[in-house]
Structure formats: structure tokens, C-alpha cells
Amino acid sequence: MEQTPSLLESLKEVYDPELGVNIVDLGLVYEVKEEAERVYVRMTLTTPGCPLHDTIVGAVRWVLQQKTGKDAIEVELVWEPQWTPQLMSDNAKEMLGYF
Structure with a gap:
């Protein structure tokens, strides 16, 4: 998985509104890279039918x-x-009570 560290860090500003945890700590971001003309992100959501799809991607x-x-x-x-849930950081697991 190729990552641009500072961009990955920036994505910690994006929160899943239902869970109150950022998308990086939730383990939703699989790849982020900055290229000459664009930035590319490969990610997922916690469920395919997530009603906040447009909000999070936006x-x-x-x-x-x-x-x-x-x-x-x-x-x-x-x-x-x-x-x-295993993709979450320890911090996210703690916040959501997975320990």
C-alpha cells in the first residue's frame, strides 16, 4: 500500500459522523498518493449501504x-x-469499546 504520509495525516480530519472516529483510525483508507496532476485515494466504508457515503467522500x-x-x-x-473492526487502530478500538 503506497501512502503519502502528510496526506494520510490530513485525512484524520474526516470523521465518520455516526461513529465519531476519523476515517484513518477506523481503517477505511487503504491507499492515498499524490501524483503530479491528481491525488488518488482508495478507501472503503463500514458498510456498502452507508447513508453518509456522499458526506464522507465529499x-x-x-x-x-x-x-x-x-x-x-x-x-x-x-x-x-x-x-x-480489526482494521481499526488501537485508539479507535478503545474509543468504541472494542477492548
């Missing part, structure tokens, strides 16, 4: 556009690998 685009100044922000939403 926030990802907004944060990355603000950080990089680029208009071309490509967010690819994937369902494989499927998200599971």
Missing part, C-alpha cells in the same frame, strides 16, 4: 483539495478487502 475531497491545492481528487470506493 469531506475527503475537500480536505485533500485544501491541503494540496489540486482540483483532481479521485476517490475510489472499494468493497474488497471488506472492512472489519
Whole structure:
């Protein structure tokens, strides 16, 4: 998985509104990379029918556009690998009571 560390850190500003945890600590971001003309993100959501799909993806685009100044922000939403609670950081697990 290729990552641009500062962009991944920036994505911690995007929260899943239902869970109150950022998408990076939830383990939803699989890849983020900055290229010459665009920023590419491969991510998932906790469930395929997530009603906040547009809100979360829109926030990802907004944060990355603000950080990089680029208009071309490509967010690819994937369902494989499927998200599971094991993908969460220890911090997220603690916040949500998974310990």
C-alpha cells in the first residue's frame, strides 16, 4: 500500500459522523498518493449501504483539495478487502469499546 504520509495525516480530519472516529483510525483508507496532476485515494466504508457515503467522500475531497491545492481528487470506493473492526487502530478500538 503506497501512502503519502502528510496526506494520510490530513485525512484524520474526516470523521465518520455516526461513529465519531476519523476515517484513518477506523481503517477505511487503504491507499492515498499524490501524483503530479491528481491525488488518488482508495478507501472503503463500514458498510456498502452507508447513508453518509456522499458526506464522507465529499469531506475527503475537500480536505485533500485544501491541503494540496489540486482540483483532481479521485476517490475510489472499494468493497474488497471488506472492512472489519480489526482494521481499526488501537485508539479507535478503545474509543468504541472494542477492548
